[in-house]
Amino acid sequence: MARTKQIDPNVAVSQWRLVARRFRREKLAIAALIFLGLLVIFCIVQTSVNPEGWSTLDWMAFGQAPSWKHPFGTTDAGLDLFSGCLRGVLQDIEIALLVSTLSMSIGTLVGAVAGYFGRWVDSVLMRVVDLLLVVPGLTILIVMSNTLGRKSNAPELVAILIGLISWTALARLVRAEFLALKERAFVESANALGAGPWRIIFKHLIPNAVGTIVVNTTLTISGAILLESTLSYLGLGITPPAVSLGMLIQQGQAAAATSPWQFFYPAGLLLTIILCIFAIGDGLQSAFDPRKVR
Numbered sequence: 001m002a003r004t005k006q007i008d009p010n011v012a013v014s015q016w017r018l019v020a021r022r023f024r025r026e027k028l029a030i031a032a033l034i035f036l037g038l039l040v041i042f043c044i045v046q047t048s049v050n051p052e053g054w055s056t057l058d059w060m061a062f063g064q065a066p067s068w069k070h071p072f073g074t075t076d077a078g079l080d081l082f083s084g085c086l087r088g089v090l091q092d093i094e095i096a097l098l099v100s101t102l103s104m105s106i107g108t109l110v111g112a113v114a115g116y117f118g119r120w121v122d123s124v125l126m127r128v129v130d131l132l133l134v135v136p137g138l139t140i141l142i143v144m145s146n147t148l149g150r151k152s153n154a155p156e157l158v159a160i161l162i163g164l165i166s167w168t169a170l171a172r173l174v175r176a177e178f179l180a181l182k183e184r185a186f187v188e189s190a191n192a193l194g195a196g197p198w199r200i201i202f203k204h205l206i207p208n209a210v211g212t213i214v215v216n217t218t219l220t221i222s223g224a225i226l227l228e229s230t231l232s233y234l235g236l237g238i239t240p241p242a243v244s245l246g247m248l249i250q251q252g253q254a255a256a257a258t259s260p261w262q263f264f265y266p267a268g269l270l271l272t273i274i275l276c277i278f279a280i281g282d283g284l285q286s287a288f289d290p291r292k293v294r
Contacts, residue, residue, distance in 0.1 A: 029283020
């Protein structure tokens with residue numbers, strides 16, 4: 001007779017261990033995470049082995065269809081599309097990680113301050129958030145790109161511009177969490193023991209809102225990739241010699257009728273990455289939700 005493992009009720013299980021246990025049940029999210037990780041590793045290895053692949057012209061293959069030598073075909077300029085897509089994936093992931101870090105930092109800080117201190121502080125900060133939400137983010141990015149001119153095409157600056165407008169949704173979510181959490185008994189106890197407001201925010205409230213922060217930050221990554229791709233498609237984002245999937249899609253769109261591989265390969269990779277990130281975010285949302293019943 002098989003023996004069942006007994007769980008000792010006296011052994012405390014950390015929040016992160018419970019989250020990891022729930023996340024492991026999300027098969028689609030695990031598969032997406034593994035696939036995305038392998039894709040990034042493959043891109044890093046391939047670009048390290050052949051660092052000049054994208055910048056090397058093949059004078060005998062202008063607009064060539066996919067072949068053994070060029071798995072994704074070549075562009076009309078004779079550039080290897082396979083190497084370009086690999087570099088574009090890494091560039092988009094790098095931008096997305098920088099955007100998510102900047103967005104998480106600003107959004108968490110603004111939402112925490114507004115939710116904890118309330119009163120006029122909350123009113124001022126939320127009016128700023130409302131103002132940014134009223135104006136479409138893409139419009140702001142286009143205006144900023146036109147104002148900065150060619151300087152805005154640097155990948156790092158593109159990431160900073162996107163990050164500066166991507167924190168508003170997280171700020172509202174963190175504020176809502178703090179408005180509920182600051183009424184809990186553990187916050188009153190910390191106040192009674194003489195803990196200062198910043199210690200309460202960083203040591204007690206933010207750890208209890210980490211689920212909301214992590215899930216929203218994960219979804220911000222996909223939004224950042226889409227915004228960067230849209231800017232590049234409009235000619236206001238990444239430009240040569242740097243390369244991104246959005247730039248490749250913009251270049252391949254004109255040749256889609258005669259050389260469809262120039263459009264569909266980068267577009268397919270972009271769609272795959274976005275779907276993987278959405279699956280991971282959905283899995284994290286389920287893992288951080290203690291009310292999720294299995």
